[in-house]
Amino acid sequence: MTTDKSYVRTRNLYSPLSKTSFKLSRSKLELFLECPRCFYVDRRLGVGRPPGFPFTLNAAVDALLKKEFDSHRKNKTAHPLMEEYGIDAVPFAHKDMDKWRENFVGVQYYYAPANFIITGAVDDIWQDRQGDLMVVDYKATSTEKEITLDEEYRQSYKRQMEIYQWLMRHIGHKVSNRGYFVYANGRKNREAFHGKLEFDIKVISYDGDDSWVDGVIVAAKICLDSDVVPKASEKCEYCAYREAANKVEEK
Numbered sequence: 001m002t003t004d005k006s007y008v009r010t011r012n013l014y015s016p017l018s019k020t021s022f023k024l025s026r027s028k029l030e031l032f033l034e035c036p037r038c039f040y041v042d043r044r045l046g047v048g049r050p051p052g053f054p055f056t057l058n059a060a061v062d063a064l065l066k067k068e069f070d071s072h073r074k075n076k077t078a079h080p081l082m083e084e085y086g087i088d089a090v091p092f093a094h095k096d097m098d099k100w101r102e103n104f105v106g107v108q109y110y111y112a113p114a115n116f117i118i119t120g121a122v123d124d125i126w127q128d129r130q131g132d133l134m135v136v137d138y139k140a141t142s143t144e145k146e147i148t149l150d151e152e153y154r155q156s157y158k159r160q161m162e163i164y165q166w167l168m169r170h171i172g173h174k175v176s177n178r179g180y181f182v183y184a185n186g187r188k189n190r191e192a193f194h195g196k197l198e199f200d201i202k203v204i205s206y207d208g209d210d211s212w213v214d215g216v217i218v219a220a221k222i223c224l225d226s227d228v229v230p231k232a233s234e235k236c237e238y239c240a241y242r243e244a245a246n247k248v249e250e251k
Helices: 026-034 036-043 056-075 080-084 097-101 152-170 213-225 237-250
Strands: 022-025 089-091 107-111 116-120 124-128 133-141 178-186 199-207
Touching (some): 022 026, 036 237, 056 089, 056 124, 080 199
Parallel strands (some): 022 116, 133 178
Antiparallel strands (some): 107 116
16 A cells, blocks of 8 residues: 655654744644644644545635624724624724734744744634723534534634633733634525525623643643654544554454
């Protein structure tokens, strides 16, 4: 069996011997929490998980919401959704907002204990009358069920917001524990499509706690410093697939 070398990276990998600070994204910290083995094989050995399909419709919703809130940011006015949900705030205007939103750039903070540069690209930041910043994340879905943050896969959304809160605090901003998810839910109860998809918009508040972030960064550092590939998470479907495939091939 041949191996496609394009799946193996040789650049931007972690080396315990390097003195250069290593850039680690919010999504890679989440990968570490999901499966230390996948994280290690990715960041240390250069083989990442197979990429998923791009969520282009979600990206379109994200882009349009950003444009919509940016118009209020420019005018320093509250969005109607803020008024509808009783949120006394306006979109936060800052010279680095575009940079904070840009994938592979985002908010960046050098975390000295691990010699890591932690990064994460936010969707939006709002500011209340007291001057506190509130992290906002846009989500898109299409479901007839009530949208809550209780489902298991949405726990990662909470951690995502808490890392963003941690980042914004560490670059010197006063950040509220209260954040918001702006959920766009595509309607499926229309009689016909007619080239138009309509959405119901719901704003869900969430009170984050970023006290866990430092410990996870340090644990990720210890993981990468080791010369032993860690065990897979019991819930990791990728590792389970690899193990099952290997067993079949060895027969």
